Amino acid sequence: MNGHERIDDTGQTEQQSEWDNLGKSVTFGEKPSISAETKKLVETTFSDSKLDDFFDACSFDDGAEDSDRSNPNHYTPSLFLSKFLTLEEQEAIVEARTTDKSIPPDLAQKLKDGLAEIIDKSPVKVDLSIDPFLRNRHIDQIAGRDRGEDLSNDERIFIDIIHKTDQRFYESAGSILPYDADFIQNAYHVDNVVNKIVSANPNQNPEALKKQSIDALSYHIQNLIHEDDISLAEIVKDPFLRKRHFDSLADIGTDREAKINPNLMEIWGFDIDFEDSIDYSMGMLDKVEQNPDIYGNVDEKEINQQTDEILEKIPDKKLAEIARIYEKDPRRGDQALIEFLAPLLGLGFNPPGLTYGASSIEKEKGHYNRFKHLITVCEDNIKKTEEDNSRPILGIFRRKKPDELVYMRMNVVAHETWHAHQWAGQNVDADRRQKYQQNFAYYLRGTASYDDYCSQLIEAEAFAFGEKLKDRTKQIYGEK
Amino acid sequence: MEDIQKYLTETKGLRSFEATMLMKRLEKHADIIDEFRSVIKTNTVPENGIKSGEWTAKSLKNKLPQLEIYTIYEFLAGLRDKPEKYQKYIADGTPYL
Secondary structure, eight states, X not given: OOSOEEXXXXXXEEETHHHHTTTTTOOOOOOOOOOHHXXXXXXXXXXXXXXXXXXXXXXXXXXXXXXXXXXXXXXXXXXXXXXXXXXXXXXXHHHHHHTTOOOOHHHHHHHHHHHHHHHHOOSSOOOTTTOHHHHHHHHHHHHTGGGTOOOOHHHHXXXXXXXXXXXXXXXTOSTTOHHHHHHHXXXXXXXXXXXXXXXXXXXXOHHHHHHHHHHHHHHHHHHHHHTTSSOHHHHHHSHHHHHHHXXXXXXXXXXXXXXXXXXHHHHHOSSSOHHHHOOOHHHHHHHHHHOTTTBTOOXXXXXXXXXXXXXXXSOHHHHHHHXXXXXXXXXXXXXXXXXXXXXXXXXXXXXOEEEEOOOSSTTBOEEEETTTTEEEEOHHHHHHHHHHHTSOBTTBOOOOOTTHHHHHHHHHHHHHHHHHHHHHTTTOOHHHHHHHHHHHHTOOOTTSOHHHHHHBHHHHHHHHHHHHHHHHHHHHTTOO | OHHHHHIIIIISOOOHXXXXXXXXXXXXXXXXXXXXXXXXXXXXXXXXXXXXXXXXXXXXXXXXXXXXXXXXXHHHHHHHHSHHHHHHHHHHTOOBO
């Protein structure tokens, strides 16, 4: 389907090649180097003494352990520091500070680099100005505002940096962002979004930028549909979405079908329910058959290596600490686990948000929405499964372990955070990133064969990571 | 097999390729196909149906009530073709994540 023309819904023709590149312009969070401007900003903001104070402000025990952490967005300063310092490094700094010494120069530099990284290398350049939830959450967390604390000067300085970062996010708004799709979902103002992107990037070729943005948006629209975040009826009503969506389906369809009937698009029309009238099964089956390394025959050794690399970076002590938080307050445990895993998985200062609710799929226990960068934990479904697993089998009652819900929940959260990592594409080589893209575009839903669903690359990885993290935690407690 | 394919796409709302992929898993097992066809017609899962290892459609449905009936029959086929993998799915409670 390369290079041939098709008729669009206005009767005009357009080059198919535009669609050959669908989604390719989506940037998976490639890291730029830290800019000189940011380095200077951090250096001038944090003199050695201010850095000492900043560390102290972040690492002190705020006493909120039992009293003020019901808020799932509660921010734990030690988790913040763990984003860019190892435990040993944190301990070294604490030791220096308890003896009233300054932070060792090499660690001070690392701390500054970490701060610069937060500002410059956020893997998903979320337009915080669009999303008030994320913006407020970030700022509240940094400020400790949700703990009702007075701000220290250093925390205020840090908020200023975040505000400056906001501005930078705003300047880069749109062109690659999952949030664009979210914005469209709410407003349908495609032109406004694209124009905003173009006007915010005056130094770039406007036509190229526009095309790139629209391609990225189209890519996300497909996924919105897949996630049931947007209904077919809504798409059909909107000329832009309608055209993009049905043209995209032509891509999912096959050369074979297109060649058999060159007027396929006309036959489809735009006011019919594609589920009833379009059979793109052969396209999907071809994809599955042609890519066994993505569907069904994934390289388990590679998956094990990848997931083990991450797990090896998690100290037992930290995992036990998070499990203890879970036991006290599961929701705060979810938050702590996400905050802890995010930097390890290349999500830096932009951990996924967290929410709770029912799933549109009754049996679903968790979900990651890439457009909202949001993990949903379906607490009721998790509890239900735990109850099912505790049912009598052949007259024998299985022992209901008190911690089983915690383990299951940690598994779910780790699984979904891994999906966030896949979408961010950080610390992933080009080959794997390409496989991810392929799998994202041609995703096997869990509504059909369970084994096909679990065995596709992106799910196989996430399942492996969640399971292993759960097993590690069990081992720590001597349960496995 | 067409009747089952039709049931999967028209009644259960599976996409055509999903139904095809599912059928590929069942097609080797004539007894599983026969029982599944009967269940579609009668809308009743037999008390003492065909077995895969220790499991019947009924016992699987009791254990994993969240599963669709066609997934139950996928499991019966899977328990024969890939027993370890499917036993693990059952033990894990078949999470959808």
